[in-house]
Amino acid sequence: MMDMEMMLSRRTLIRTMAGAGGGMLLGFRIPGAFAAVVAPKPWTTPTDGDEINAWLAIDADGTVTIRVPHTEQGQGALTSVSMMIAEELDVPWDKVQAVFADMNRHVNEGEEYIVTTTHGSQLVRLQHPHIMQAGASARERLKAAAARAWNVDRADVVAKQGILKSGNHSASYAEFATEAAEITLAEEPAIKKPDEWWLLGQPTPRLDAPVKVNGSAHYSIDTRLEGMAYAAVKSCPVPWGGLKSYDFGAIEDRPGVIAAVELKAVEGKDFTSDMQNGVAVVADTWYRAKTALDLMPVEWDFGPEGEVSNETQAAEARRLFEATGDVSNEVGGDAIGMIATSERTVTAEYHRPYETHARMEPINATVSVTEERVDVWSPTQDQAAPLKIVADQLGRDTRDVYVHTGFLGGAFGGNGGGATAVTRQAAEISRQIGRPVKVIWTREEDVMHDKQRPPVYTRLSASLGEKGLPEAFFSRAVWFTHNGVERHGPATADYAIGTMPYAVPNRRHERHNVAAHIPTATHRAPGANQNGFIIEQFVDEMALAGDWDPLEWRIEMTKGQERWQRVLLRLKEVAGFTTDLPRGEGMGLAIVADHGSICGACATVSVTRSGQLSVEKVVLVMNSGYMINPRGGAEQIEGSVCYELSHALYGGLDLSGGQFVTRNFDTYTLMRMHQMPEVEVHFALSQDGWWGGMGEPGGPPTPPAVANAIYFATGKRIRSTPITKHDLNWS
């Protein structure tokens, strides 16, 4: 049935991917030509070059292979890690190729890569010191090796663009790579200061474009193994509900059907043990498995959560609005009392619903369990996580487990724990049926059983003082997070509101963290997204109530805070913000801090008399402290705009009967090309010692800027999303 030539043989698989390598080396695109993609080679001799440290090896021809321990989910990890190392190593950029690092080695041999996860916009922000250090160390050891051979001081050796020089001596890095690997430096070198960079800071195209235009980029879902079976799964539609019965006999004679496997929720509800009660049908192709599963009679026990809906949560929120919550931050005096006795107050209630990650690659995993070893392919944001998850599920030693990293078809925070549930499912099924298995979730299963972005209901009130500026501020939020991720709740619940930069002298911030059965998790700019929409519209409400221009209000209220002022003043310079536009047209502003960066947005919208909204343009100003690749950075910011506007304009999951009834892109609508606004990105970098993130902070200010613009266009204040479900007509 299968074209055998398309499949990796077991032996080839182990030789080319085992232990590492992930399997794909990426060539650099030389301007005017198209670089070849280098074929996968075994880990220990990636291109026959010498390993100087875990991060890099150098070939005889000068090719530098950089082993990237982070996953590539579109955020440019392969490119940015390679840039940071090439910067320090000082090698021609067109001699650099990237490969995914070996997680079995990492986990079992001292965790040399230090951090393997990619979340929290942290790769460059938090990890540049140790990544650049790896490049600097390699450079200095190459110099030391040459110095020893030439009988000169290391300080007299210059390493530049792949060449070592001292006096009349000259050699390529490759000539000293073996010796360099054996050298121990008395003291590790410091990393370069930004004013010494030659590559970082330059707009640099991503390395992986060539393999992503011809279908050759390998994603986890593309894995094919000899003897592999396919599984389709259904978990109880109401999370944590039970499987009552299923009738395998009704479908076992269908073509290709191999087995049914019952799946059991892992007790404890920890963040990384979220497999639900369900059942899988295994067949010789996925479509046969999926069709048989659809036809198999299955009965569920929804349990006590079967009555939960958006409406019951809204009612609970209304009840809790009247109850004192946990205080997350308090500044100055009795804010509640001051607001209660003030004659000039502003009060509003806001709401953001559940949203799903909807990464384009549906959740999947392939696991091969044998007596001697276990091999895993999983769409994970942490290369090392599936190794630990599978070892745990199967009770195996981590030394026996090999993770093969492919590209990620998006992730956005949803695959942060390692695509846990599906990876456990695949491990369990492979163990039970005794052959490799690929599990793919349908899009419906992917949406229903994602770890969702939690909903929030927030009531805010403020009293205004003499200058029309707020003197007291009170917020009470009700979050519905899964108790298994409680540790994510309190922190993200406070972002942007509890941590606001605005100099309101008296503030009190409270939250209720309701434990709901729906699994929740991080979601690109967690907390800052929901809260940014809320606080940045309420700022406009306060500013307008006090007769302030929204931009001047923000500048006034962040006085003395250089990072914020830098963004607002640049926004004032480039965006042309005005409240003086004809009816039906509007501009709106917002500024939100996220993952250490501060991003301001100015949106321009038009709304027809009958309420048809068009987001025309979004101008963004980003202060991330520093910037290693303005081209990649601008792509991330523009992508964040699209991602967040999708939720704010069209998204929102409908929870009914304890389960999500919004299940695919026919009802969970996302932004399409004709709806994408013009995006203009500016950088206003403080460059004074701190680093902010880039992958997420562009999102949070965009929806409130759009909503504020809608207010000026129509006079309507849109306090919940999706925005397009509101009637925006202004006739």
Next chain:
Amino acid sequence: MAFTLTINGAAYEVDAEPETPLLWVLRDNVGLMGTKFGCGIAQCGACTVHIDGQPARACATTAASAVGREITTIEGLSDDNSHPVQQAWIEDTVPQCGYCQSGQIMSAAALLARTPDPTDSEIDSAMAGNLCRCGTYRRIRRAIHRAAEIAKS
């Protein structure tokens, strides 16, 4: 049952139920993994292929209906990334995560085959069936204009 499909100019004999979506025959039976599964209901466009030169969503096209027709997948667009759309995509580094891009490229290539110099609104309407979660839409539109130039030169 067994039937023969012509894919990228080659004949493949496959054994599958005739109502099996072409997507799954391409991926699981033939082993061409460049065509992606995204939604299964023709809403995201990740599975876009050409059937007799026209863009089609392989997840909602039965394999039986493609018998006797010319099927082109992303792997069949060129051997060396030389199709004008691929060249333009690399030049502007359009893909981010890249998962939707096979479908985007196939829709763009079909558009340019029938409309060599499309306007923005022709591009928008031809590409409306292809979702991109990374938000590469503006680069896609720019790259389609660029591909039109490359094709002319």
